[in-house]
Amino acid sequence: MQEFMQLISLHDALDDTEELSWQERALCAQTDPEAFFPEKGGSTREAKRVCVGCEVRSECLEYALENDERFGIWGGLSERERRKLKKRAV
Structure with a gap:
């Protein structure tokens, strides 16, 4: 039974790894992370410019919406833009 539980844990860990691959x-992993978490009232322009050309933009946005990320630019959207998107989806 213990071996079975260990296999389940390993499988779950692999699933998490695949989900976050x-x-x-992501292009943001190769740039300055501070651009994606600007101070209140700071510009989001630089981060959004990076997001436009990113191949995983949709995965990033999906992750942020599913995990209720409240700070930063995710999938090219600010927290306020993600909130509006969620309201429209409801």
Whole structure:
């Protein structure tokens, strides 16, 4: 039984790794992270410019929406823009 539980834990860990592998391909991983978490009232322009050309933009946005990320630019959207998107989806 213990071996079975260990296999389940390993499988879950692999699933988590596969789910987050998009982060390794994200353009933001190769740039200044501070651009994606600007101070209140700061510009989001630089971060959004990076997001436009990112191949995993949709995965990033989906992750942020599913995990209720409240700070930063995710999938090219600010927290306020993600809130509006969620309201429209309801």
